[in-house]
Amino acid sequence: MLPYFPFGQQFNDKMGTLSLSENEPLVELDEHYITETTLKKQLLAVLPAYYYQSLPGFELAQWEVLEAILTNLSQSDPSRFSLRKEGSRWHWANNRLHEQTSFTFGDAGSLAMEPLNWMGRQVQEDLLLLAGPEASLVAGQLCFGNGWCLDEKIGLPFWQIHAPITPIVEPMIRAAQKLMERLPAGRPVWRLNWSVKVTDQLDMTSRHTPALEKLLTELAPGLTRDTIGENLYVRIERQTLTRLPRSGAILFGIHTYQNRLSDEISERPDAAERLANVFKTTPQAMLDYKGLTPFMPALLTYLARYKS
Numbered sequence: 001m002l003p004y005f006p007f008g009q010q011f012n013d014k015m016g017t018l019s020l021s022e023n024e025p026l027v028e029l030d031e032h033y034i035t036e037t038t039l040k041k042q043l044l045a046v047l048p049a050y051y052y053q054s055l056p057g058f059e060l061a062q063w064e065v066l067e068a069i070l071t072n073l074s075q076s077d078p079s080r081f082s083l084r085k086e087g088s089r090w091h092w093a094n095n096r097l098h099e100q101t102s103f104t105f106g107d108a109g110s111l112a113m114e115p116l117n118w119m120g121r122q123v124q125e126d127l128l129l130l131a132g133p134e135a136s137l138v139a140g141q142l143c144f145g146n147g148w149c150l151d152e153k154i155g156l157p158f159w160q161i162h163a164p165i166t167p168i169v170e171p172m173i174r175a176a177q178k179l180m181e182r183l184p185a186g187r188p189v190w191r192l193n194w195s196v197k198v199t200d201q202l203d204m205t206s207r208h209t210p211a212l213e214k215l216l217t218e219l220a221p222g223l224t225r226d227t228i229g230e231n232l233y234v235r236i237e238r239q240t241l242t243r244l245p246r247s248g249a250i251l252f253g254i255h256t257y258q259n260r261l262s263d264e265i266s267e268r269p270d271a272a273e274r275l276a277n278v279f280k281t282t283p284q285a286m287l288d289y290k291g292l293t294p295f296m297p298a299l300l301t302y303l304a305r306y307k308s
């Protein structure tokens with residue numbers, strides 16, 4: 001079952017941010033931890049400059065990402081993660097990956113790679129850094145992006161990053177822009193995003209878009225109310241936004257979760273009804289943007305079967 005299920009009475013056009021309280025983790029670990037961190041390392045080995053990029057001048061922010069995440073992990077799961085500090089010399093032990101790393105905080109030469117690139121390999125989240133008055137994307141490790149990639153967005157301000165989205169959600173993006181400008185340090189927030197896919201491939205960065213569109217075109221006409229549950233996946237992103245205290249940059253973390261539709265429906269009694277409520281009220285332009293239009297009639301027929 002998905003750990004989050006952002007489907008209620010209707011399509012929600014609000015940004016849906018909630019404050020992340022102190023006892024809620026900044027990054028989450030689940031049973032896919034080893035598989036997903038291994039997959040990240042494979043992708044980064046094959047195409048390092050596609051999955052990781054950084055602009056110069058944001059080194060402090062990168063170190064602050066380490067500070068935030070390593071502290072959070074070692075506090076929330078001390079049996080698996082430990083952080084020991086001897087002045088600026090830090091010793092990190094990751095007992096899940098059986099890795100130990102020592103480095104000097106702030107000293108680029110003390111890690112084998114840039115801090116953000118190193119950090120991203122220890123967590124399931126994609127990690128992005130935004131900075132400056134317009135919250136521009138200045139660095140990121142993005143392995144599991146849903147239909148986008150760093151090549152397309154690096155250096156762009158928040159507003160322009162969202163330019164391809166339908167104008168229907170323009171008020172939401174304007175509100176989010178304000179949030180990016182005003183988010184205080186020490187008061188992180190989180191939100192959820194959802195989509196429905198014909199595969200559970202985690203890496204949906206833009207280089208896969210042509211193949212994924214082809215797959216959708218091939219599969220969609222054959223999906224019936226009897227087969228659709230087995231063939232679709234609900235894909236959820238848990239997104240966190242954290243203002244870093246010294247640099248003033250924002251860390252954007254994205255944890256992607258997915259589950260086969262038929263499994264989610266058998267595991268969560270009201271899932272079908274909630275999904276139907278949202279899909280029926282999602283504006284057509286948004287269904288098109290999210291790639292749901294080709295299978296929506298079959299999907300609604302399938303969900304209607306489970307009506308209580």
Ligand code: HEM
Nearest residue numbers: 015017128137148161162164165169172176193194252290
């Ligand atoms: C409160 C903050 C945010 C809100 C409300 C928000 C909202 C949205 C919405 C509604 C979409 C359309 C996709 C969908 O609903 O499935 C979207 C897409 C996207 N968002 Fe955000 N977002 C936020 C933060 C960010 C941040 C910080 C980044 C930084 C990289 C980002 C990058 C993107 C990208 C790359 C897309 C895909 C755009 C495309 O189609 O090219 N978002 N966002």
